Amino acid sequence: MRLVLRGGAIEKYLPRSIKARVSLLFLAMTTVIALVVAGIIAWALRDHFHQTVRPHLEQYLEYVRADIGNPPDLARAHELAQHVPVEIMVQGPGVQWSSSGRQMNLDSINIRRRFMLNGVQYFSGDYAEREYLVTRYPESTLVFSVPHPHQEVGWRRAVPIIVLLILFFGFYHVMRYFFAPVATLKEGIQKIGSGALGHRIVVPRRDELGELAVSINAMADDIEKILSAKRELLLAISHELRSPLTRAKLSAAMVEDVRQRTDLELDLNEVDRLIEELLEAERLSVQHDVLHKSYFDLCRLVREVGAPFLAQGLIVSCDGGITVYADEVRIRLLVRNLLDNAYTHGANAARSPQISVEVRETGVFLQVSDEGCGVDATQLTQLAQPFYRADPARSRATGGYGLGLYLCRKIVEAHGGRLEITSEINAGLMVRAIFPRDSGIISAARE
Helix, strand or coil: CHHHHHHHHHHCCCCCCHHHHHHHHHHHHHHHHHHHHHHHHHHHHHHHHHHHHHHHHHHHHHHHHHHHCCCCCHHHHHHHHCCCCCEEEEEECCEEEECCCCCCCHHHCEEEEEEEECCEEEEEEEECCEEEEEEECCCCEEEEEEECCCCCCHHHHHHHHHHHHHHHHHHHHHHHHHHHHHHHHHHHHHHHHCCCCCCCCCCCCCCHHHHHHHHHHHHHHHHHHHHHHHHHHHHHHHHHHHHHHHHHHHHHHCCCCHHHHHHHHHHHHHHHHHHHHHHHHHHHHCCCCCCCEEEEEHHHHHHHHHHHHHCCCCEEECCCCCEEEEEHHHHHHHHHHHHHHHHHHHCCCCCCCEEEEEECCCEEEEEEECCCCCCCHHHHHHCCCCCCCCCCCCCCCCCCCCCHHHHHHHHHHHCCCEEEEEEECCCEEEEEEEEEHHHCCCCCCCC
């Protein structure tokens, strides 16, 4: 569990792109390797300098010292400094000379070792990234200075950084080539997931990503075949059920007893509606292009569907024309089911159900509320599920078969919206269909 939590914490600070993550990993690894290699090389060069180069350098400086003489010949020292890469300083009573023109305090030198060479006492040390060799005469002090072995000149210090950047950008372009099919796969999966099952992903590669594209295309083929078979089955069921239902309606019309004929017709109409709702719910459950959208006046539609309920006291609140881009047939079914549900459960309330349509900054809000017996809060999440009924009794007095609100939810979701249900016991039920502005139900040109 601790490892999972730590991974989650790190995940927040990482980019979402796989290419960016691999590039960062490569940069980090390259930087670490470069630092390690540079450290090893610097240590090796420093060790080589101390063990091999320094003795020869000290012997060479001994020749230079002997050439300058004792007491030091400043003219000869100046001539030698112009031909050898060594800074020469002479300090003594009345003498403060340096081939570079700068002076320093000899006490600042960090002395590392003392030794004798050709009978002359020397001590060596370093200061400010330079190596110093000092010998003292009775009347003066002679100082030689050379750069540290790891000290580089000018632009050479930037060479490792330049090489690192070249490697990084080269690696990034290689990564772009390797992961280029990922964007194609993502776009293709989104299209197939949105219902365009005829879309196929083209990735002309023979690696794992190419094989993944082939597998996704095969999956889309299988899903398309399954859904086609399902649609054919639904059509067959619809035909097979409606044919005997039509014959039953004709037989019921011939029943002489008025009460029995009325009951039979109500039962047959309810079965007919159940079949239609089942088929419609199945159509909307499949994310195909099942919606036939057009522009229409939502207020006009609400008033037309609510007209039969006006005599029962329905309160309609929808001022002005609200033009929307949606499937008019299914929105009409949505409004009818919401009103049927409101009058089924709130017919005996003190106040009649009401329906309102409002355009807000975030989208279109279609709301139906009643003041019936209400539903317990624990049941709200189940109301829009298929065949769920707050009242388990199956009778026309208490409602249908539990498909009304489920079908409403499927219609709203098919249009890119959501269905919200709120209720309190003895305070009624409110169902709100929310169609966000980004779902395309509102056109800026048509508002």
